[in-house]
Amino acid sequence: xxxxxxxxxxxxxxxxxxxxxxxxxxxxxxxxxxxxxxxxxxxxxxxxxxxxxxxxxxxxxxxxxxxxxxxxxxxxxxxxxxxxxxxxxxxxxxxxxxxxxxxxxxxxxxx
Amino acid sequence: xxxxxxxxxxxxxxxxxxxxxxxxxxxxxxxxxxxxxxxxxxxxxxxxxxxxxxxxxxxxxxxxxxxxxxxxxxxxxxxxxxxxxxxxxxxxxxxxxxxxxxxxxxxxxxxxxx
Numbered sequence: 001x002x003x004x005x006x007x008x009x010x011x012x013x014x015x016x017x018x019x020x021x022x023x024x025x026x027x028x029x030x031x032x033x034x035x036x037x038x039x040x041x042x043x044x045x046x047x048x049x050x051x052x053x054x055x056x057x058x059x060x061x062x063x064x065x066x067x068x069x070x071x072x073x074x075x076x077x078x079x080x081x082x083x084x085x086x087x088x089x090x091x092x093x094x095x096x097x098x099x100x101x102x103x104x105x106x107x108x109x110x111x
Numbered sequence: 112x113x114x115x116x117x118x119x120x121x122x123x124x125x126x127x128x129x130x131x132x133x134x135x136x137x138x139x140x141x142x143x144x145x146x147x148x149x150x151x152x153x154x155x156x157x158x159x160x161x162x163x164x165x166x167x168x169x170x171x172x173x174x175x176x177x178x179x180x181x182x183x184x185x186x187x188x189x190x191x192x193x194x195x196x197x198x199x200x201x202x203x204x205x206x207x208x209x210x211x212x213x214x215x216x217x218x219x220x221x222x223x224x225x
Contacts, residue, residue, distance in 0.1 A: 006153070033213075042201050042216030043154070088153060098169065099214060101146075101154040 006089055006102030013079055014110050021087060021105045022073040029091035032065050032072040033099065037086040046087075047074070079109050114138075117202050117217035124192050124224055132187045132220045134202030142205040143185040144169075144214065145177065147198040154201065160185055192224045 006023045013019060023032070031050055035043035047058050049065035049072060056063055062075045072091075076083055089102040115136040124130045134143065141162050146154040156169030158177040166177050174196060176188045185204075189196055202217040 004153075035216075040218070042203075042218050044216070045213050048213065090154075098156060098159065099144075100156075103151060103153040 004089060004091060004100050004102040006105060008105060009103065010106040010108070012108045012110065015079060015081060017079055019076040019079055019083070019107060020073060021089075022071060023089035023091070023102045024071045025091055025100075026070070027091075027093065028069040029093060029100075030069070031092040032063070033090040033092075034061075034063050034072070034074045035088040035090060037088065037104070039085070043088055076107075079107075081109050081111055083107060084109050115202060115204050115215055115217045117200075117220050120218065120220060122220060122222045124189075124222070126193060126224055127191050130189045130192055130222070132189075132200055132202075132222070134185045134187070134217060136183055136185075136202075136204040136215075138204065138206070138215075139182055140204035140206050140215075141182075142214075143179065144203040144205070145175070145185070145187045146201045146203065147171065147196075148201060148219070149198050157187065157200075189222075192222075194224050196222065197224045198222060 003026050033048050034046045036046050037043045047063040052069050053067050054065040060077045086104045086106050088104045090099040118133045144159040145157040148154050155171050157175050160166045160179040163179050163182050179185050200220045203214045205214040
């Protein structure tokens with residue numbers, strides 16, 4: 001099956017720092033999604049990307065759909081304590097409805 | 112309330128018992144999914160359904176059974192629970208298969224098999 005490699009697995013940063021995480025795939029995706037999961041909750045969609053090269057922002061979050069369609073990154077600027085959680089990337093193939101998820105990046109923000 | 116709800120939120124069961132996790136959505140979304148979340152594995156797809164009475168296997172379907180007699184409900188049954196099925200289970204729904212439709216997740220069910 002498809003594999004999504006998400007890195008880093010965990011990050012410990014100080015409040016105010018910028019954060020960057022990325023996902024790479026062994027296959028081409030037509031959609032990249034970034035989700036955040038708070039403790040005890042289900043994942044919530046942050047950003048959706050539908051075109052290769054697309055750069056999309058949502059407040060302090062910026063994500064890009066790689067030109068090769070096999071990678072994506074998420075940046076968080078000026079981190080705050082409520083950014084703590086697990087961030088997942090997910091990709092969808094050319095056809096079908098299934099999403100493949102990365103293993104997640106656990107973000108800890110120290111005040 | 113509108114949305115996607117899972118029940119129960121927490122469940123402890125014994126090895127060999129049958130247990131059913133419930134998922135209900137109020138949006139009339141066509142697609143529904145069951146994922147399990149384990150440390151180091153992210154979210155892995157167990158089963159999904161494109162519509163009522165249409166289901167298909169995902170990445171890790173062994174030991175699980177699903178049904179979808181009504182659009183709004185998608186129960187997941189562990190026929191004979193094993194300790195390896197201890198996990199957090201998430202249900203999700205999506206309007207249709209198009210690329211630009213978001214998947215919404217429930218709050219999860221934490222299942223412990225002892």
